[in-house]
Amino acid sequence: MTPTESILNFPYAYGLILAAAIGAITAATIYHFLRKTRAKVAQLVSERDTKEKLIEEMRKLEKFRRDFISNLTHEIRTPLTGILGAVELLSDEEPLNDSDRIAMLKVLKNESIRLDKLAQDILALARIEHTTDEAKRAFAICDISDVIKNVFTLMKPKTAAAGIGLILLKNESVKTACDAHLIEEAILNLIENAIRYSNSLTIELSLESVGGRAKITVSDKGVGIDKKHLPRLFERFYRVDKARSREQGGTGLGLAIVKHIAQLHEGEVSVTSNLGEGCTFTIFI
Numbered sequence: 001m002t003p004t005e006s007i008l009n010f011p012y013a014y015g016l017i018l019a020a021a022i023g024a025i026t027a028a029t030i031y032h033f034l035r036k037t038r039a040k041v042a043q044l045v046s047e048r049d050t051k052e053k054l055i056e057e058m059r060k061l062e063k064f065r066r067d068f069i070s071n072l073t074h075e076i077r078t079p080l081t082g083i084l085g086a087v088e089l090l091s092d093e094e095p096l097n098d099s100d101r102i103a104m105l106k107v108l109k110n111e112s113i114r115l116d117k118l119a120q121d122i123l124a125l126a127r128i129e130h131t132t133d134e135a136k137r138a139f140a141i142c143d144i145s146d147v148i149k150n151v152f153t154l155m156k157p158k159t160a161a162a163g164i165g166l167i168l169l170k171n172e173s174v175k176t177a178c179d180a181h182l183i184e185e186a187i188l189n190l191i192e193n194a195i196r197y198s199n200s201l202t203i204e205l206s207l208e209s210v211g212g213r214a215k216i217t218v219s220d221k222g223v224g225i226d227k228k229h230l231p232r233l234f235e236r237f238y239r240v241d242k243a244r245s246r247e248q249g250g251t252g253l254g255l256a257i258v259k260h261i262a263q264l265h266e267g268e269v270s271v272t273s274n275l276g277e278g279c280t281f282t283i284f285i
Contacts, residue, residue: 008280012064075118075237075251079111085109114251121253122240125236128182128260136264139177144214144285150206159203162195167205174214178285183216186261188219189254190281197240198222200278213267214285221278225271233271236260238268256284 086104089096096104148171159166187205194203195257200222208215227235235253248276255269258281262269 023038031066040199072237074124076115079114079118081109083115107183116254118251121251121257124185125253125257125260128257128264131141131264139179139265141177142180144174144178144207144216145171145184147184147187148205148216151184151191154203155188155191159191159195164195164200165202166191167202167204170208171206172208174209176209176265176285180263182261183285185217186283187218189258193254194218194222195219196277198278210284214283216283216285217279217280218221219280224275224277225273225279226275227273230271230273234269238275 003173052267074154088109090101095101096131112245112280148168152166152168158164191203191205198220200220204217206215206219226241229238233236233240236256238255239252259269262283262285265281265285269281269283271279271281273279
């Protein structure tokens with residue numbers, strides 16, 4: 001039988017077609033199975049990665065909770081120790097002389113103010129962190145230059161009393177949707193920090209429009225901050241000089257509040273500093 005005759009032979013041709021069809025079906029089935037297998041493996045890997053990420057996030061949250069409680073407990077104990085010591089001396093059977101009694105009353109007042117400030121800062125931080133998207137959408141359009149004017153008016157007497165000159169370098173009009181009170185709080189925190197810790201004779205405040213965003217800067221020419229501290233400067237309770245901070249009545253939450261206010265407005269805060277050359281804090285919103 002010639003090849004032509006073989007090809008024209010129906011059973012033989014049918015067998016070839018059937019074999020080809022079976023081969024194609026088998027190949028398609030294997031391909032489909034491999035696709036499903038790959039998809040299942042990818043899903044399992046994704047689920048595993050998701051679980052691992054979730055576990056890692058839970059670990060981070062637990063560490064944050066432990067650190068926060070530990071730091072908060074320490075911060076509360078410090079003023080409480082002073083208050084309890086003063087109360088013990090004032091309630092002693094042997095009365096204090098007028099000078100010592102006045103000193104103890106001053107301790108009570110100062111430590112009570114510190115506790116109150118700590119409570120206010122914690123509540124402020126909690127309120128900012130739990131601001132809903134709906135509340136953000138309700139932000140009114142405000143001119144940041146009005147906020148700057150108000151801050152300058154409020155802080156001018158305070159800086160003057162500390163022997164520091166407050167200078168308004170620039171105050172351009174920048175209108176944006178924001179919570180004006182929170183922006184004011186952020187700037188006040190930066191200026192108050194500069195008053196407490198910079199040892200600078202001047203503090204410069206500035207607002208300008210950069211690419212349609214508000215750029216707010218607070219600069220000083222004081223002692224500056226070592227670069228090793230800069231990455232952690234906006235963490236809760238982190239202090240460059242713990243002893244001096246407590247002496248000045250700082251809570252260690254001011255810069256964390258500034259960071260969260262900036263983030264709430266889809267912005268950011270940064271700092272540049274060199275020892276002996278001062279600091280510049282910049283808020284972009």
